[in-house]
Amino acid sequence: MEDRIVEFAGLLRRSGIRVSTAETLDALRAVGTTGLAERPTFKIALRAAMVKRSSDVPVYDELFDLFFSGVGEVVRQTNAAAAQGQQMSEEEMRDLLDKLAELLKNANLDISELAKALALQDAGEMERILRELMESGKLPRTETNYVPPGANRQMMQMLGAADIPAEFERILDLAREQGENESELDKMRRYLEKRRKELDEMLKGLLRLDKDQQHRAEERQKDRERLLEKSFYYLSPTEIRQMRDAVAALARRLKNVMAVRFRQTKRGRLDVSATLRRSMEFGGVPFRIRWDDRRKERPQVIVLCDVSDSVRNVSRFMLQFVHSLQDMYSRVRSYVFVADLAEVTRLFKDNDIQSAIQKAINGDVVNVYAHSDFGKAFLQFHRDHIEAVDSRTTVLILGDARNNYNAPQEWVLGEIRERAKQVIWLNPENQSTWGFGDSEMNLYGKSCDYVEECRNLRQLYKVVDLLIAK
């Protein structure tokens, strides 16, 4: 069983759940304490020791069921089919099994464990043998669902039961020696022949199961990778939902990292007056030293999001990201624009993040069916909101810089840069297309501190990290 649990830990890891060696050892101890008899208890014990994140629990549940009930299921199903397929009454069957059991007790009979279990329909023993085979991790694996012809023989060899027919023949010989009559022998032969075929079925079932487990683990891993790399441009509604969760998770992680960074700089210089005040209770002896709380200055962020059709998805996640991290900044102000520009900061105050985003990008605040005009939007920003930008402000602009050949008004950006701490432009377009056609990226880029391509979650994460680190 130990190998089995270790292997299960491996499977969890491949599915993206982090399980350390220490945790696997805990799992072994836990199972040693509760025992294996009750499957639900066993399941809970393993989870308590190995799965520490509640979001991983559904994955764990699925894998557990797949992993720990699979083999038994295969054996039981085939056995059930076997019981139905025999043209014998229950009584005859029992007689036959009794006879076989009697025969197999003979010490001189050279017969493998597998053949014995198979002949006696010993489901528990079969399960154990097959499970061991599966645990060995040496099952023949193929890319397709097709089972290669040699696979069964290979597995039989691994089981140390290369020649089941010969072994069964030996049982029949022994029965003959002991004076069994022909009709009984015939019955026995037919039965054993059938069992042999059923073993074939079981082995095939085992292969399928093994494949299933591998496949499931790989799929999950691919899913996650895919989501990280997937371009924001092409997302199905389900993927938008998944992405939303992924963005929220990234934001949480970043918050933790940030919390540490802020704290490292927390203790400042000696605070003389506070120390003296504190020393009063000890008769003027400064037992307790007080330090200044030096707060690392939290950045202010202004986000300008293009919400025209072409980049809407990116804006959606950018807004979500920035506002999920709101407490990392002293202030976040967000604006959306297509041709006109409007502030949406209030929307985020009054609504929860998702509905605020919906409202911001769905045309409630600016006309989203207009043609993009960055120049006009910048002019409006300059007219109404330029005072919001000061030397502590990071200005984050998100857009493809496709200006429909309107006047770019890049001087506004230059002025913003002079006032701001930094200006970052995120472009969801592939970098190789910047500057072609109506793209003004190169012109605008001159007035920015950073211009980054931001087409997928991985890049978004990198950008946000950059935002806080500075």
Next chain:
Amino acid sequence: MVSPDAAFDSISDVRQRLAAQNYICDDNIATVVYLATRLGKPLLVEGPAGVGKTELAKVIAGGLGAQLIRMQCYEGIDEGKALYEWEYAKQLLYTQVLKDKISEVTAGATSLADAVDRITAQDDVFFSNRFILPRPLLQAIQSEQRSVLLIDEIDKADAEFEAFLLEILSDFQVTVPEIGTIEAKHIPIVLLTSNNAREMSDALKRRCLHLYIDFPTPDLELEIIRLKVPEAAEFLAQDIAGLIQALRKLDMKKKPSISETLDWAKALVIMNAKSLGDEVVRNTLSTIAKYEGDLRKTEKELATFLERKKAEQKAKDAAAASAVATEPTDGSDLLH
């Protein structure tokens, strides 16, 4: 009754002893608690606010007859607040009172250095167990019996504190430079609770067993209401559980937990509400919905809930009526 190394004998023993403390738990909780006490591993309990995480620690202590030592974490908690502190004020007071004795010790000293040496020789007096102020962690370690140490809301504490805690939780010994190393006489049962304000470090998670307590299932919730608010009429308790379960499916800012359910049930009993249809019920909704938006959603859900109940009742009445209507004909058939 208290054995020095109190522990649970089996999973069902856990369930029974907790039930005796008025705490109903499912297989999941019982199994993990049993494992944690058996393996001597800290238990990290996570879940939404108000599902009974802190309560769990209390009832474990109650069930084992062990002392509960509680440490509430907050931002900025440090070793001094968690482990031990020297009682400066007391030390100072003693030096004042014992001034004469001190001059006696230093009497006849030929030089300042000599005087300092003599006082240094008496150091141990001032840095001894007498002047140490044990905080929860040290209390748990020094405890004469196996105690239950509750480290509440660990997610509020800083990451550094978490690291410091790791050290204590793996060795259960503390080194006080002036005194020496104090080893735990009994490994305490440690429960850490977290509301997931931030995710705990992997290092901490690795050292703990993990328990996630979710909102209870409808049956369990009803059972808890019956146990904790026995004054509530049975059908009222059922309606409460039904409505709360429906509310949790909504997108609320703060979903009602079991503690809110109980508060509400108690409020309804005090207000003498006979059913959820009563006018007074509206006034008590603030016990389960803590935000304006949530309150509106709750009111709406209550209305649909009552509507549905009414429809069900009507259907039932109609069925009963038709049953009554057919009965006489049956009877008359018999008469024939």
